[in-house]
Amino acid sequence: MTAAVFSIGTELTRGELVNTNACWLAEQLTAVGFDVVEHETVDDDQKRIVEALQRLSKSAKVVICTGGLGPTSDDLTTAAVADAMGVRLERDEASLEAIKRRFASFNREMSPSNAKQADFPKGAQVLPNTQGTAPGFAVNMNEARCFFMPGVPGEMKTMFSDHVLPTIAKLATRNSYQVHIRTFGLTESRVGEKLADLEAEEPSVTIGYRAHFPEIEVKVLARGETASKAETTARRIAETVRERLADAVYGGRDDSFAGSVGQLLRTRGLTLSLAESCTGGMIGSMLTDVPGSSDYVLFDAVTYSNGAKEAVLGVSGDTLRANGAVSIEVAAEMAEGALRVGASDIAVAVTGIAGPGGATEDKPVGTVCFAVARKGSPTLTHTRRLPGDRDRIRKLASYIALHFVARVAVGKELE
Amino acid sequence: MTAAVFSIGTELTRGELVNTNACWLAEQLTAVGFDVVEHETVDDDQKRIVEALQRLSKSAKVVICTGGLGPTSDDLTTAAVADAMGVRLERDEASLEAIKRRFASFNREMSPSNAKQADFPKGAQVLPNTQGTAPGFAVNMNEARCFFMPGVPGEMKTMFSDHVLPTIAKLATRNSYQVHIRTFGLTESRVGEKLADLEAEEPSVTIGYRAHFPEIEVKVLARGETASKAETTARRIAETVRERLADAVYGGRDDSFAGSVGQLLRTRGLTLSLAESCTGGMIGSMLTDVPGSSDYVLFDAVTYSNGAKEAVLGVSGDTLRANGAVSIEVAAEMAEGALRVGASDIAVAVTGIAGPGGATEDKPVGTVCFAVARKGSPTLTHTRRLPGDRDRIRKLASYIALHFVARVAVGKELE
Numbered sequence: 051m052t053a054a055v056f057s058i059g060t061e062l063t064r065g066e067l068v069n070t071n072a073c074w075l076a077e078q079l080t081a082v083g084f085d086v087v088e089h090e091t092v093d094d095d096q097k098r099i100v101e102a103l104q105r106l107s108k109s110a111k112v113v114i115c116t117g118g119l120g121p122t123s124d125d126l127t128t129a130a131v132a133d134a135m136g137v138r139l140e141r142d143e144a145s146l147e148a149i150k151r152r153f154a155s156f157n158r159e160m161s162p163s164n165a166k167q168a169d170f171p172k173g174a175q176v177l178p179n180t181q182g183t184a185p186g187f188a189v190n191m192n193e194a195r196c197f198f199m200p201g202v203p204g205e206m207k208t209m210f211s212d213h214v215l216p217t218i219a220k221l222a223t224r225n226s227y228q229v230h231i232r233t234f235g236l237t238e239s240r241v242g243e244k245l246a247d248l249e250a251e252e253p254s255v256t257i258g259y260r261a262h263f264p265e266i267e268v269k270v271l272a273r274g275e276t277a278s279k280a281e282t283t284a285r286r287i288a289e290t291v292r293e294r295l296a297d298a299v300y301g302g303r304d305d306s307f308a309g310s311v312g313q314l315l316r317t318r319g320l321t322l323s324l325a326e327s328c329t330g331g332m333i334g335s336m337l338t339d340v341p342g343s344s345d346y347v348l349f350d351a352v353t354y355s356n357g358a359k360e361a362v363l364g365v366s367g368d369t370l371r372a373n374g375a376v377s378i379e380v381a382a383e384m385a386e387g388a389l390r391v392g393a394s395d396i397a398v399a400v401t402g403i404a405g406p407g408g409a410t411e412d413k414p415v416g417t418v419c420f421a422v423a424r425k426g427s428p429t430l431t432h433t434r435r436l437p438g439d440r441d442r443i444r445k446l447a448s449y450i451a452l453h454f455v456a457r458v459a460v461g462k463e464l465e
Numbered sequence: 466m467t468a469a470v471f472s473i474g475t476e477l478t479r480g481e482l483v484n485t486n487a488c489w490l491a492e493q494l495t496a497v498g499f500d501v502v503e504h505e506t507v508d509d510d511q512k513r514i515v516e517a518l519q520r521l522s523k524s525a526k527v528v529i530c531t532g533g534l535g536p537t538s539d540d541l542t543t544a545a546v547a548d549a550m551g552v553r554l555e556r557d558e559a560s561l562e563a564i565k566r567r568f569a570s571f572n573r574e575m576s577p578s579n580a581k582q583a584d585f586p587k588g589a590q591v592l593p594n595t596q597g598t599a600p601g602f603a604v605n606m607n608e609a610r611c612f613f614m615p616g617v618p619g620e621m622k623t624m625f626s627d628h629v630l631p632t633i634a635k636l637a638t639r640n641s642y643q644v645h646i647r648t649f650g651l652t653e654s655r656v657g658e659k660l661a662d663l664e665a666e667e668p669s670v671t672i673g674y675r676a677h678f679p680e681i682e683v684k685v686l687a688r689g690e691t692a693s694k695a696e697t698t699a700r701r702i703a704e705t706v707r708e709r710l711a712d713a714v715y716g717g718r719d720d721s722f723a724g725s726v727g728q729l730l731r732t733r734g735l736t737l738s739l740a741e742s743c744t745g746g747m748i749g750s751m752l753t754d755v756p757g758s759s760d761y762v763l764f765d766a767v768t769y770s771n772g773a774k775e776a777v778l779g780v781s782g783d784t785l786r787a788n789g790a791v792s793i794e795v796a797a798e799m800a801e802g803a804l805r806v807g808a809s810d811i812a813v814a815v816t817g818i819a820g821p822g823g824a825t826e827d828k829p830v831g832t833v834c835f836a837v838a839r840k841g842s843p844t845l846t847h848t849r850r851l852p853g854d855r856d857r858i859r860k861l862a863s864y865i866a867l868h869f870v871a872r873v874a875v876g877k878e879l880e
Contacts, residue, residue, distance in 0.1 A: 061675045061684075063501045065491030069484060072506075076480030086478045087513060091487075091504035094673070098502060122657035122674050123664065156852050161654040163661070181853065183654075202676055204857070258481035269481065324767070330753025331746030334767045338745025341821055341855055349773035352739070352749045352765030354758075361806050362764065362777060391776050406756055440756055 051222050053084040054110035054194075056102060058117035058127055059201055060093040071116050071203055078215065083222035083277070084112065094118060099130035107134075107192035112218050114210075117201030119184040121163040127198055128187075132171040135191055139169040142176055145185050152183055177213040181205040186213070195221075224277035229288035230303035231268040233295055234449055241266050244294045248287060254280070255287050264446045265307065268295070308336035311452045314459050315346040315396075322455060323392025324350040325363055325384035325399035327375065328418065332448045333400065349392030353384065363387025376401050376413055378431035381421035389423040396458055397423045398451050402436075404443045418447045422458045430454075432464045466637050468499040469525035471517060473532035473542055474616055475508040486531050486618055493630065498637035498692075499527065509533060514545035522549075522607035527633050529625075532616035534599040536578040542613055543602075547586040550606055554584040557591055560600050567598055592628040596620040601628070610636075642696035644703035645718035646683040648710055649864055656681050659709045663702060669695075670702050679861045680722065683710070723751035726867045729874050730761040730811075737870060738807025739765040740778055740799035740814035742790065743833065748815065748863045764807030768799065778802025791816050791828055793846035796836035804838040811873055812838045813866050817851075819858045833862045837873045845869075847879045 055072045062069050069091060076086045090106060092098040099118070106113045118127030132139050146168035153160040167184045170176060177186035179200065186199040186209050197214045199206045233241065238261045245257055245268070258269040270288045274280035292299050300310045315322055324333050324347075334350035337343050351362050356375055359365040365383040373379040384399035402418030409415045416436040423429040434450065436443045454464050470487045477484050484506060491501045505521060507513040514533070521528045533542030547554050561583035568575040582599045585591060592601035592612070597620040603612045612629050614621045648656065653676050660672055660683065673684040685703045689695035707714050715725040730737055739748050739762075749765035752758050766777050771790055774780040780798040788794040799814035817833030824830045831851040838844040849865065851858045869879050 057504075060673055062488075063491060063504060064495045065488045065493070065501065066675065066684075068488045069504070073477075073480045073483045076478060078480070080479045085508075086480065087508050087510065088517075089472075089478060089484070089504075089506035093500075093502050095502065102503075120657075120674065120676070121654040123661065124671070124673055152852075156850065161652070161658055163654045163658050181857075202678065204678070204854070258476065258479075260481060323773075326746070326749075326765075328753075329750075330758070330762070331741070331749025331765050331767065332753075334741075334746025335744075335750045338743075338747075338767075338769070339856070339859075343745070344769045344823075347745070347767075348770040349777065350741075350746050350765075350767030350769075351777065352746065352753075352762075352767065354753070354765075355763040355807070358738075358764035358807055361808070362766065392770075392773055393776070408759075441754070444754075 051084055051112065052110045053079045053086045053112040053114065054088045054090065054106045055079070055086060056106055056113055056115040057089070057091040057201070058094065058099055058115065060124070062091050062117070063093040071201060071206060074203070074207065075114050075116070075210065078210065079112075079114070080271075081228050082215065082219045083224040083226050094124045094126055096126045096130045096133065099126060100134045103131065103134045103191060103196070107194040107196055111194055112221065113194045113196040114214065115196060115198045116206050119167065119186065119198065119200045121161065121167055121183070128166075128169055128171065131189060131196075131198065135171055135189060137172040140172050142168050142170055145176055148178070148185070149183050177209055179205055179209055180212070181208050188217075225275065225280055226271060226273045227277060227281035227284040228269055228271045229284045231270070231288060231291055231295070231299055232301045232303070232305055232307070233266050233268065233298040234264060234300055234307055234453065235298040236266065236295065238266050241268060241295065245291060248290065252283065252287055254283055263442060264449050306340065307449060308452055309340045311456045312337060312340050312343055312346060314456055318459055320396055320459055321346050321348050321394040323348050323388040323394040323397040325388040325397065326350060326352045327354060327384070327401040328404040329400050329444050329448050329451070330354065332444055333398070333451050336448055336452070348394045349388065351388055351391070359384060363391065374413070376403055376417055376419055378419045378421065378433055381419040382423070382429045382431050385421035385423035385429055389425065395425050396455060398455050399423075400447055400451050402443070402447055404440045404447075406440060416443050418443070418450075420451055420454055420464070422454050422464065424458060430458065430464045466499055466527065467525045468494045468501050468527040468529065469503045469505065469521045470494075470501060471521055471528055471530040472504070472506040472616070473509065473514055473530065474506075475539070477506050477532070478508040486616065486621055489618070489622065490529050490531070490625065493625065494527075494529070497630070497634045498639035498641060509539040509541055511541045511545045511548065514541060515549045518546065518549045518606065518611070522609040522611055526609055527636065528609045528611040529629065530611060530613045531621050534582065534601070534613065534615045536576065536582055536598070543581075543584055543586065546604060546611075546613065550586055550604060552587040555587050557583050557585055560591055563593070563600070564598050592624055594620055594624055595627070596623050603632075639692040640690065640695055641686060641688045642692060642699040643684055643686045644699045646685070646703060646706055646710070646714055647716045647718070647720055647722070648681050648683065648713040649679060649715055649722055650713040650868065651681065651710065653681050656683060656710065656713075660706060663705065667698065667702055669698060678857060679864050721755065722864060723867060724755045726871045727752060727755050727758055727761060729871055733874055735811055735874055736761050736763050736809040738763050738803040738809040738812040740803040740812065741765060741767045742769060742774075742799070742816040743819040744815050744859050744863050744866070745769070747859055748813070748866050751863055751867070763809045764803065766803055766806070774799060778806065789828070791818055791832055791834055793834045793836065793848055796834040797838070797844045797846050800836035800838035800844055804840065810840055811870060813870050814838075815862055815866050817858070817862055819855045821855060831858050833858070833865075835866055835869055835879070837869050837879065839873060845873065845879045
């Protein structure tokens, strides 16, 4: 069964925004067995939206559209669909009430312009939006069932998972199965080399890679006569992938790296404190993205200034003067201070030079010192020289710090 | 002058790879004055490639294609172009020699399969590839000049900059100018209403909106007889937009909200400490994304546990017991503690319930308490009920906290 993804928005055609929605949708559709044969993107132009809809609804059986459902004058999707189908727009009072209630629940009044978000082509099936104001809708056009959703990724993803996927999954021929394996610690080329021979050995399997710095996701897609045969093959090859990538594997499709470390802490009944300098709160933010993380994350001291390192974490002025703020000695005292103040089982500290400024002759940009303190054990330290710009250095340092926490949590040394 | 971007590859249509090439190309084309009206992506299917080429070469004057020029059996672009034009493929001996030389320079022999990369539709102009084996080419088809380049981003970008852009830049009419205005604090619909009449008043202007939660970006695009007339119009209307959106405007295209608050602190010679609970380091992370932020961000205490709030920030156990951790009383003591420990001029504290757990009867998910402490002034506090899921609540709370810092930095009350 063929599917097409249709994105609407001048911000996309002008290149102001990378179209991650199309990629996410295509991946979802592929995973349940659709052949996604086309991604189309047009600007906010009613004539072009109508033409594309006419064409896509003849060439694919399912068309998934995003964008152009907002309240402003450049949001033209609903009008274009009505135009393409030759039907009128009709106001859906239930949707209008839902939008008003959403505003009221935040003690605000609905703007008059939001009312147009309750208008739908006559005969459309309304798709509720639990994350925002614009409902989506579905219509039959030519050969296709067409779904229209907001372009805001969070709203779109929830609507797709709750109201689109359940409807269309049964249309797809499920003769494929995909396993996602998330890794941290190996480069994409190294991962590729380790798995290079698998496709030749098993021709029904395609191995895909997605780099999402600093992670590499490996996707094992198998096709078979039936979904269950495909699943068996995919799971078998995925097991080989996991063996070959060993320690770099941290989870599956919906796992986050920080979540996997948090889960480990929870399982072992361990609590964590952090002392961050160059990462500036990123490690804490990654950890606390995960619901329930307050059970094991007790305290994060982001001590940018030397004064804060001394006052909050008890780092000694002598250590700072003798070694500089970016040193394993300071990292160790930061970790020990965080352990004491946070009264946790483990504490990790990061201090480094993320750049572009701050480098010295013997400490170039990218120099990052790590320390992990544990109750009743000597503190472990490590220095790395990390590649890339400020953003990459901070992100990679955050991952490495969490990686070290995970190793210490299971009783290992840092490396 | 209209342009279309055409991407070829099953890895794209299946969602294994985000199409960053299309975004990059669209941005380049827009910058020199093209109207990019469509991005098309199809899988490695010769019939679909031919159909898309036929269509795009009639609807746009310039078509920029990437992908499908590799040596393997699923690389079909060159054959599809010849098919669409009704011409034969011809081998270009100079290109074949260049490919052989490239392999020789790495002490390798050319694989026989690479020879097909020296085949081009009869009459095509060859575009050299200095970064890889596959040359590109250009042909005239229907109404358009069509360019074909490899999909590998590094090869494509060099080829585009060296051999495509110089040819097409003179075709574009540089008669447009766009101003970007970034805002925080108004909903998209409210922003749209405030600007609703501007397009009617000035028909050469298009106003676009981009929601990037919780920000709304307004784009004022003007067209004119000349680029300079367009620029004058765009700047004039942008000034009106800024006046109407007033305090919600924080910067232009390349500004970040945290950066604008940081710039304000720097200009006024003020330093900042933070005490975060539900935002878990996100505010610190946003601020320290900005190079040089260590000049004004001194300290961020992420105190998830009550113990850490007491030990690090000196929040009193009585206040915690009497009011709960999510209260303006605790927020105030957190901010005062951060001010004292961080020895900064201003301190902001956030404590709230980001969910999904943690709600009580009188404190539903989304309840967030803020406090801003200033040296020598009474501490200001504020409670908000924020909409959305955990991620949105944390993000919006972080923005509001920074918004409050900016207000206090210029001597205003919180609201």
